[in-house]
Amino acid sequence: MTGVTESAWITPRMAAMNDLPPSLARCLADLLGDGWLTDADALRRYGEDNSRRHALPAAVALPRTVEDVQMIVRACAQHGVPVVARGAGTSSTGAVIPYAGGVMIGFERMTRILQIAPEDRYAVVEAGVINGDLQQALQAHGLFWPPDPASADVSTIGGNLACNAGGPMAVKYGASRDNVLALTAVTGKGDVIHCGSLTTKDATGYDLTHLLVGSEGTLAIIVEATLRLLPRPPHRASLRALYRDVASAAAAVARIMQQPVAPSMLEFMDHACIRLAREVGGADLPDAGALLMIEVDGEAETLPHALEALNRAADGAGVIAIDEAPDEDSREKLWAARKSLSPALRTIAKGKINEDVVVPVSRIPALVAGVEAMASEFDLTIVAFGHAGNGNLHVNLLFDPDNADESARARAALPRLFALTLSLGGTLSGEHGIGVAKRDFMADAFDAATLDTMRAIKHALDPHGILNPGKVLPP
Amino acid sequence: MTGVTESAWITPRMAAMNDLPPSLARCLADLLGDGWLTDADALRRYGEDNSRRHALPAAVALPRTVEDVQMIVRACAQHGVPVVARGAGTSSTGAVIPYAGGVMIGFERMTRILQIAPEDRYAVVEAGVINGDLQQALQAHGLFWPPDPASADVSTIGGNLACNAGGPMAVKYGASRDNVLALTAVTGKGDVIHCGSLTTKDATGYDLTHLLVGSEGTLAIIVEATLRLLPRPPHRASLRALYRDVASAAAAVARIMQQPVAPSMLEFMDHACIRLAREVGGADLPDAGALLMIEVDGEAETLPHALEALNRAADGAGVIAIDEAPDEDSREKLWAARKSLSPALRTIAKGKINEDVVVPVSRIPALVAGVEAMASEFDLTIVAFGHAGNGNLHVNLLFDPDNADESARARAALPRLFALTLSLGGTLSGEHGIGVAKRDFMADAFDAATLDTMRAIKHALDPHGILNPGKVLPP
Known part of the structure; x- marks a missing residue:
């Protein structure tokens, strides 16, 4: 195996082809x-x-x-x-x-935005277009493409589609798969296929478009994409809600998701994250068992009512305080706490395994309780934050790569995290995909017949097995 | 061929197996x-x-x-x-x-609603559950399943998923494919597969779920489905807008879809439909070149503003009048015009070919103009109405089945309708699917490599070719 690092303990066993014919x-x-x-x-x-x-x-x-x-x-x-x-x-x-x-x-030579059709709300782009560059180009038309991964300033549309990237706004607008109309792709046979259509409603033949999204380049290589665009909401407003414990915050998430006003973001931080954000990230946060950052977007006239509806839903047993950001500056400050998390994590641990497991919203308390139990059993720092409205939590297992024992404990805890997630009716990944890191856990997430069906589809589109071998499906 | 009627001029050529081993x-x-x-x-x-x-x-x-x-x-x-x-x-x-x-x-013995999880906004149902029965059961929880085909009172969830059924509300909430989380299905090999998850965000492996939706039972038979539910909006309001011509109405549709307030329905009727609804259906409608029925849903506090935003967007060049339904009674009366259409069609012609072509919204005027030209060229009555917000129009070619010449002209016009739709960047079906009726036009909608890829997927899931043979894919 060529150059696999210490941290890459899950790696495919295959001979690398380092010399081409x-x-x-x-x-x-x-x-x-x-x-x-x-x-x-x-x-x-x-x-x-x-x-x-x-x-x-x-x-x-x-x-x-x-x-x-x-x-x-x-x-x-x-x-x-x-x-x-x-x-x-x-x-x-x-x-x-x-x-x-x-x-x-x-794909850095395929970075053209081929078409923006504001009246039909779609854009056609080459795979190498940077997400952020597209958003910038769309701004002039009052439109946006919903997927907003943390990497948006550097990551490409092709990459976003390949792993079905999401982000905080997915709770209202969906992830990459929900925002693509058509694809041009090259299969493993070298055939150029055109799937989907320019329209937002389509019952014409097999849905290859959604199948290719999230297939991580193992079925076909996405070269051009027709993206579904949405009108950019002119205004937004934010709430910060503090709770005594995770169960209270999770109950609030369920209440928020059950009423008709859809939040445009609904982010969660557990107790450890709040402490980290305050003590390491310097965020202006009181101590609390859990925190929700709630955002709503829309028109100036409807925003106050929407905010009130979300405030009402966020309120309930275990709430400590709900604060509204009165203006854009305060809003930025409110979100700074969330943004300070990743740098703070980097300060306290050189190694982290950042997972993106998903559970039904009502199981968030069980997930966080299970993670807390794991942290104590494996003697690790584990923090959880992320996209609560979708039940999609970034569980970060922190460790020192130079500490062999701690590294081993982090590695040992990972299968337990996935087992816990699956036992709660959840799934392995919400927006990062499978790659090699989670490949061998696919056999826990799906039964043999379903995996065999996925393999049959892989063989149908890539009969020679040349496209991104060793990814997604366990051998 | 067994019992194929006069009107079924596009039928598979295959020997029927009328005796089982x-x-x-x-x-x-x-x-x-x-x-x-x-x-x-x-x-x-x-x-x-x-x-x-x-x-x-x-x-x-x-x-x-x-x-x-x-x-x-x-x-x-x-x-x-x-x-x-x-x-x-x-x-x-x-x-x-x-x-x-x-x-x-x-599937009439598999009609159980297996689970309703209001806190996680999903329901698990057997394939034979009637759409309307599910909606009724969900009402108690303040939830609904968005697909609302005209057949909702009798059609099954399994059937809705098999053909990716939509309806008027798809403009805001999506069609069947957009509202399913997981499926249990039986492939052509007789394998039971479980695809998707209980979560609203999922980047775990190949997306078999969306692939099976709309595959019309040719890849696998859907036996159970986990459906994505939404909170039922407590209030709704309606507008009726009359336009001088189709181009003005279509421009209004584009304006409505470009601003941030999403209509919950946005229905279109052309001149011929308006006349039919008035003269045959008895609807209280003045003469006009085109009509839009616009509905918005939400909370009582935000509805007036939303209605105003839609009113503003609907207004513009070519508008004759925009009327608001002041109460639920008037709203019902407003929609009666739309509902009177189908019975009215039945009164004036015994035979109709009801298509559901889709074009990008900006091409609606070109589609309707093309249809009008076809009507005069083929000496047929052709009317168009439907889901304008998605560019999904029901183009009805009317004819008398007892008039051989007129029937032949209707049949001859159909390929022209599809050619016109495809030339406008549209697609064959928005919510009815392909079946046998549009199967042979698939070769016009997709290139050979894309069709071959669909065939390879068919072979992967149904290697013996026993599932609903002769449907969707041309021979």
Whole structure:
């Protein structure tokens, strides 16, 4: 195995293809010119992602067109050479690490916004367009694309779609899968397929579009996407609610989600997070058992009532205080507490396993209680925060990578976290995807017949098994 | 071909299996007892649907459990016998006509609502639950399931999911595919698969759930579904807007969809429909080039502003009048015009081809203008109404089935309607599905590589080709 780090304890067992057949290399070098990279620096850069895993590809291809991508995949298919597509490499699951070597496709030369149709509320983009760049371009039209992952300033639309990225606003507007109308993609056979349509309602044939979203480049490589856009709400308002304990906060989440005013964000922090945000992140927060950050968007005229409805739903047993941000400055300050969390985590622990498990909203207290029990059993610091409206919590297992014993305890706790999540009717991932990190837990999440059906679909779209091998499905 | 009517001019060419292998028949009769029907009356009843097509199955099976369905499919797979699953038979595309004979599965013994989880906003139902019965059960919890097809009082959840049924409220809340979390289904191999999760956010493995929705029982038979529920908005209000011409109305639709207040319905009627509703349906409507029925839902406090925002957006060039329904009675009266349409159509023509094409909203004027040109070229009455917010129009080609020449002209016009729709960037079906009626037009909607990929998925899930053969994909 090439260059797998200490922290990458779950890695595929496969021989890496670090040398390409000479005729393939020649063919692709001719096709791509200066978009064909084989220097050590490029191989290193394209061989890592945000999971701190890495492995070297044999070469990096930078296509400019759909046809380029098709030619690359066709040529690789002929030689049985792996192809891994990569956006900005912000995956935290090792989804784009080329453990099997082969050709890495980078999309930084396919960054055109091909069309913005404000009257029909869609945009057509190449896979390499940065999420934030698209949002900027849409602003002039009063529109936005709902997925807002923390990585939005650097991550690509292609990458967002590949792992079904979400973010805080998914609670109202859905994640990537819910906001795509059509895709152009290249299958493992090298066929260019066009699925979906330009319309927001579609009962025409098999839904390949939603199938490809979240398939992490293992079924087909997404090269262009037609995205569903929404009108940008002109105003927003925020509440901060403090609770005595997690159960009270979770009950409030359920109450909020049961009434008709949809919050545009509904974020949760447990007791450990609140302490961290205050003591390490310097946030202006009192002590509490749990905290909710509640945001609502809409028009100026309806906002006060919506805020009142959310305030009413947030109120109840165990509430300590509910504060409203009176203006945009206070709102920013309110959210600073949430934003201070990630840097604070980095300060107190060099190593973290950041999961994104999901449970039905009513099971959040059981999840957090279970996590607290695990923290004490495994003698680890574990903190939980995230997108409570969807039951999607980022459970962070903190450890010192230089402390072998603590690292081992963190690794041992992980399967327990997944088992707990599944026992609560939840699922492994809400927005990060599976990659290699969670691949072997797929057998716990799905029964054999369902996994076999997924494998049959993989074989149907990628009969040579060259697309991002070793990811998503357990061997 | 068995019993294909005059109007079913697009029918599969295949030999029907009207006699089952005796060992299979014995096995299934033993399994199902009085849920195994072979009498002529049952075969006839289960051999027709709302498209006025029919063909006889060899037998009808009425399973009571998931295991029953699995046993039926496994037994049929062993003998290569076709299996067609059927809800209430409200399909208008011939999607459940057993042209290849074999076993018809009816779901009227699987009608249990297995769970309603108000705090987590989901319901688990067997496939045979009637949409309207579920809505009734949800009312007590202040929740609803968004899909509201015209057939809701009789059609089943399984059938709604199989064809990705929509309805007027899809403009705000999405169609069936957008409102399902998880499925239990039986593949063509007889495997029971469990896809999706109980959570509203899910990036765990391949999205089989959305793939099965709209696949019309050709990939797997849906036996249980976990549905996403929403809080029932406590209030609603309606506007009726009249326009000089279709272009003005369509421009208003685009304006309405571009501002942040989402209408809960946005229905369109063309000039011919308005005349029909008035002269035949007795609706209290002045003459106009086009009409929009606009509805908004929400809380009493926000409704006036929302209505004002929609009124503002509806207003503009070409508007004749915008009227608000001051109370629920007036609201009902306003919608009576829309409801009078279908009966009125039946009065003036015995035969109708009711399509549900979809175009991007900005292309509605081009679609309606094209339809008007077709009406004059083919000397037919063609009327268009429907779900304008999604660009989903019911284009009705009216004809007298006893008039051979007029029937032939209607048949000849149909391919032109689809060609027009596709040329405008639209798609064949928004909520009815493909069935056999539109199957042969799939080759116009998708290129060969995309259709081949759909076929590869069909083969992966149904390797023996026994599930609802001859539907969705052209031969």
